[in-house]
Amino acid sequence: MLAILTTGPSTDLSDAERERLFLVRMANIRRLAQRGSLVVAGRLGPNEREYRGIFILNTQSVEEAAALIGGDPAVAAGVFSCEAYPWCATAALMDVRALHQRLQR
Structure with a gap:
């Protein structure tokens, strides 16, 4: 998905609250990647639609991905919305994580 x-x-969140949310957010992203639910995540550059990033998820339904x-x-706090x-x-996209870890070394 x-x-x-x-x-x-x-x-209107404070800088401290934003920083806290993003630290917890990154831990959540790592957890999803480690369990194989998150295949790819990335930030998007500035654009007129205010798209901020994408996730490619290994799920069976849109509902599971949305959950x-x-x-x-950051989504729960309203910093981001999600479609x-x-x-x-x-x-082969499922091999991206292992390839990334190997190349990162």
């Missing part, structure tokens, strides 16, 4: 993060309604993304602390869509790709 493909999830697109957009700018959310919460724009995983809804557990993201999830069915998306199909090569099964």
